[in-house]
Amino acid sequence: MSGNGFDRAPGAGRGRGGGAPLAPESGPRMGGGGGAGHHQEPLRPPKTAPPPARTPAASEQARVTSLSENNCSSSAMTKPKVIMAPTSISKLSVNAPEFYPSGYTPDFTDSSSEDGSGGYPTLTEYVQDFLNHLAEQPACFETEIAHFSETLNGSVTTDEALQELVELIYQQATSVPNFSYMGARLCNYLSHHLTINPQCGNFRQLLLLRCHKEFENRNEAAKGDEAARKRFHAFVLFLAELYLNLEIKGTKGQLTRAEILQTGLQELLHTLFSNPVDNNLTCAVKLLKLTGSVLEDAWKEKGTSHMNEIIQKIENVVLDANCSRDVKHMLLKLVELRSSNWGRVHITSTYREATPENDPNYFMNEPTFYTSEGVPFTAADPDYQEKYQELLDRQDLFHECEENGTDLSGTGDLYFDDDDDDDEMDPEIEEAYEKFCLESERKRKQ
Structure with missing residues (x-):
């Protein structure tokens, strides 16, 4: 067909503006003897029906342009031939997955799931949503952490994904206020329940490496600007929470704290006190209030005096x-807290374990009795238990006789509880009482 022939490709002849298709200047010539003015009759629609379900792309491909009807200029025209449009069968499916061009990142939002577009959150979005949920509702940790861990076991299958998970939790724990404790609990749970163990290290090892990276910059951060010190202090407090919450299995299967974190906290305290600006000192006080008792107990077990050295640094800071x-007052209060054993009260033995041999106050709350000769005897006396039991028996007998109206004087008369007799007073006693009242009134008026 010549170059002026009708282009039957879908969408041919349309302008860039998306307007109506343009009609060709002249239709194809019919037969060999047709004149130049003869034009083609309008095309009929294809006999094949379009696919029942049309996507936008399929509808575009199925559109066939038609030619407008033109009046014939010659009556001697032969009977025109009808040219059928080619049948277009679409292979597109409405159930096909969504297509994204290279370099395009789909935006998965809640609305995409609601309108049925089939979008699913990425691993990063899923983890971040769960972390935000924990920050808003910390009580959900116990009920939802198991499902979260199972989901991660099915999704975190590469080294890159595991490193991304560690970074997300670290950033949340050091940037969201009051999330350091929850972040440490989350790290402890995942360190025991994530099954992936890649070549670069498991979850706990990658977490400690991430903390070590921040630890190496401690001197620059403590001397940096306000923003740098703020990030550094958040890291210090998160590391303190990790020391208290991260459990590691020992050689015998027992759960212990990470000793490397203990050493790291000691170095961080030294860094903070070596740069004694207000917010560094405040961070050191928070750190010691949080972990001071645990650190001192651990150092005492090793026979070291690291806590005494720290207290000495505090006293030097207060003086120099x-x-x-306000910060100096805070430091002095911390020293006072440490002198009271960090506010803990140690009891040598519980009540059940106390014996006369190991507790000098064993008999302190027991009553003291006196014999008929006026000699006192207490629970420490050998015959105390027997005499005390005899006294209790007499007391029970006395109450029993009172209830039954028995005469305890031995005269054989019954004892009656007569309210009228109780109200009457002996005449001599009554006279003496009246005299006493008059004398008291006279002295009061003087």
């Missing part, structure tokens, strides 16, 4: 450092 009065 150019910090505010």
